[in-house]
Amino acid sequence: MTQVTEVAAAVMLRGDPAAPEFLLAQRPPGKVYAGYWEFPGGKIEPGETARAALVRELQEELGITVEQAWPWVCCEFSYPHATVRLRFFRVNTWHGELAAIEHSNLVWLPAGAAASVAPILPANAPILRALALPSLYALSNAEEYGVAAELARLQNALSNGLRLFQVRDKTLPPTQRHAFARQVVALAARHAQVVVLINDDQELARTVGAGGVHLSSQQLWQIERRPDFARVAASCHGAADLARAAGLGLDFVVLGPLLPTASHPGTAGIGWSAFAQLVERSSLPVYALGGLQPEMLETARSRGGHGIALLRGWR
Numbered sequence: 001m002t003q004v005t006e007v008a009a010a011v012m013l014r015g016d017p018a019a020p021e022f023l024l025a026q027r028p029p030g031k032v033y034a035g036y037w038e039f040p041g042g043k044i045e046p047g048e049t050a051r052a053a054l055v056r057e058l059q060e061e062l063g064i065t066v067e068q069a070w071p072w073v074c075c076e077f078s079y080p081h082a083t084v085r086l087r088f089f090r091v092n093t094w095h096g097e098l099a100a101i102e103h104s105n106l107v108w109l110p111a112g113a114a115a116s117v118a119p120i121l122p123a124n125a126p127i128l129r130a131l132a133l134p135s136l137y138a139l140s141n142a143e144e145y146g147v148a149a150e151l152a153r154l155q156n157a158l159s160n161g162l163r164l165f166q167v168r169d170k171t172l173p174p175t176q177r178h179a180f181a182r183q184v185v186a187l188a189a190r191h192a193q194v195v196v197l198i199n200d201d202q203e204l205a206r207t208v209g210a211g212g213v214h215l216s217s218q219q220l221w222q223i224e225r226r227p228d229f230a231r232v233a234a235s236c237h238g239a240a241d242l243a244r245a246a247g248l249g250l251d252f253v254v255l256g257p258l259l260p261t262a263s264h265p266g267t268a269g270i271g272w273s274a275f276a277q278l279v280e281r282s283s284l285p286v287y288a289l290g291g292l293q294p295e296m297l298e299t300a301r302s303r304g305g306h307g308i309a310l311l312r313g314w315r
């Protein structure tokens with residue numbers, strides 16, 4: 001069996017939470033991949049938790065004391081010198097002045113834009129893509145609110161900064177769903193960097209020029225390879241779905257239902273503690289879904305979620 005080197009790494013974030021900057025550090029001469037840019041961090045020592053390793057490494061490398069670190073994604077990568085499992089944390093608050101104690105250089109870069117430094121450690125490419133994803137994923141609910149009201153709600157939300165939207169409404173009659181999807185794409189096109197995904201219908205997504213598709217958990221098991229769109233997401237209900245989505249190389253997933261929902265009030269959700277356990281080893285960013293309110297974003301993130309997906313609570 002290949003031996004895996006466990007590593008803890010920090011995505012340090014600063015500035016406007018809706019458009020943050022993140023820190024990269026340049027590996028010094030003498031180390032493998034010298035000159036490459038990486039997230040600060042390092043190997044987890046035997047008996048050490050990933051979080052403790054992160055806190056220790058950031059003290060040693062940057063001279064700072066981490067105040068809050070939220071688990072995020074976990075990815076494995078095989079280099080010629082080693083196979084590494086990288087446990088990423090998002091770090092928003094710390095004490096002390098940042099200093100390049102063990103690195104040649106430090107740089108703050110805007111999340112979501114192409115990185116202006118190179119080369120970056122090869123394992124980190126999906127991480128940079130994941131960082132471009134916003135914290136809120138809004139799902140359409142025209143079936144309940146009506147098409148006109150839903151378009152008005154979307155227009156308002158786009159003005160408030162919404163950047164990721166799914167045309168769901170699986171039971172709208174096809175011609176109505178088609179027209180709705182077309183109008184959604186047209187509204188989204190008036191704003192920069194908005195991605196519209198169409199639930200379960202690749203053909204509709206192509207016809208209306210949407211940015212991607214969102215696969216149902218059923219479709220996730222029917223397709224053989226990642227559909228050819230800029231962004232592909234999927235709905236997951238457990239560990240097998242998460243592994244399948246990662247294996248297909250999707251961009252992100254939603255996991256739930258988390259809590260009882262308005263549409264299924266009697267059904268218990270998986271709850272935050274099962275969510276945290278499932279997310280711990282996910283290589284894809286995970287949005288919590290089901291019975292959530294916008295105020296629960298911080299809870300989702302503290303449990304390892306990338307963000308929250310809302311059907312009713314967005315505006």
Ligand SMILES: Nc1nc2c([nH]c(=O)n2[C@H]2C[C@H](O)[C@@H](COP(=O)(O)OP(=O)(O)OP(=O)(O)O)O2)c(=O)[nH]1
Pocket residue numbers: 007008009031037038039040041042043077079082084086121122123124
């Ligand atoms: N810190 C860090 N390591 C990464 C990233 N991406 C990536 O593939 N790696 C790999 C490179 C290395 O093989 C491994 C980290 O090992 P390291 O040599 O930097 O660890 P360390 O700070 O404990 O250093 P050392 O004392 O053992 O030399 O993880 C990243 O973004 N940050």
